[in-house]
Amino acid sequence: QKEVEQDPGPLSVPEGAIVSLNCTYSNSAFQYFMWYRQYSRKGPELLMYTYSSGNKEDGRFTAQVDKSSKYISLFIRDSQPSDSATYLCAFPTSGTYKYIFGTGTRLKVLA
Amino acid sequence: DAGVIQSPRHEVTEMGQEVTLRCKPISGHNSLFWYRQTMMRGLELLIYFNNNVPIDDSGMPEDRFSAKMPNASFSTLKIQPSEPRDSAVYFCASSSLTSGSTDTQYFGPGTRLTVL
Numbered sequence: 744q745k746e747v748e749q750d751p752g753p754l755s756v757p758e759g760a761i762v763s764l765n766c767t768y769s770n771s772a773f774q775y776f777m778w779y780r781q782y783s784r785k786g787p788e789l790l791m792y793t794y795s796s797g798n799k800e801d802g803r804f805t806a807q808v809d810k811s812s813k814y815i816s817l818f819i820r821d822s823q824p825s826d827s828a829t830y831l832c833a834f835p836t837s838g839t840y841k842y843i844f845g846t847g848t849r850l851k852v853l854a
Numbered sequence: 855d856a857g858v859i860q861s862p863r864h865e866v867t868e869m870g871q872e873v874t875l876r877c878k879p880i881s882g883h884n885s886l887f888w889y890r891q892t893m894m895r896g897l898e899l900l901i902y903f904n905n906n907v908p909i910d911d912s913g914m915p916e917d918r919f920s921a922k923m924p925n926a927s928f929s930t931l932k933i934q935p936s937e938p939r940d941s942a943v944y945f946c947a948s949s950s951l952t953s954g955s956t957d958t959q960y961f962g963p964g965t966r967l968t969v970l
Contacts, residue, residue, distance in 0.1 A: 777958075784963075784964075784966075785963055785964070786858070786945050786947075786961030786962050786963050786964050787897075787945075787961045788960075788961065789958050789959075789960075792958065831896075831897070840885060840887070840902050840904070840909075840910075840949075840951055841899065841902075841910075842899070842959065844896055844897040845896070846895075846896035847896060
C-alpha cells in the first residue's frame with residue numbers, strides 16, 4: 744500500500760460547482776496536513792495548512808481532516824476557471840524536513 | 855521578496871551532455887530542497903541542504919547526479935552524463951526550517967529538462 748493515495752483525475756466540473764478533492768494516507772504519525780496548488784508550468788504553492796482534525800476554512804476553500812479514517816479533503820465552493828490546476832496533498836513528517844506528496848489531482852473548471 | 859529563482863526555465867540537451875540547473879533560494883531561508891517531478895512518480899525529493907550542508911541525498915538517483923550549495927544564496931544540480939530518462943521538471947524549494955520543526959516549503963518555477 745502506498746503511503747499516500749490521490750486520484751489523478753482529471754476532474755472536469757462546470758463553473759460554480761462544489762469540488763471535492765481527496766487523499767488517503769496510511770501513516771498515523773502524520774500530524775500536519777497541507778494542500779498545494781500547482782498551475783500548469785509553475786511550481787507548487789501552499790494553499791491550505793492544518794494541524795488538527797476537523798475543518799479549516801479560507802474563503803472558498805475548506806480543508807477537512809479525519810484522522811480516524813486517515814482521510815483528508817479539500818472543498819472548493821463556487822469554483823472558478825481560475826481554480827483549474829493540479830492539487831497536491833502533502834504530509835510533512837513531524838519534526839523533520841520530509842514531505843510526502845500525493846501525485847496530484849488535475850482539476851479543470853469549465854466556463 | 856522575489857521568491858525562489860531557478861534557471862534555466864527550459865533545457866533541451868542531447869544524451870551524454872552535462873546539464874547544470876541553478877537555484878537561488880529565498881533570502882533568509884536556511885533549508886534548500888531539490889525535487890524532480892514526473893507524471894509517473896510525482897514529486898520526488900532528490901537532496902536536502904541545511905545551512906549549506908547536504909543532509910540527505912538518499913533520493914539522488916545515481917552517481918550521475920550531484921548537487922552543491924557553495925553559499926546560502928546559490929545551489930546547483932548537475933547531471934553528467936544526461937540520459938533520456940532524466941527528462942522531467944526539476945524544482946528547487948526553500949524553507950526556514952529549524953531543528954525539530956516543520957516549516958512551509960516554497961517552490962521555484964522549475965526547470966523543464968528534455969534529454970533527447
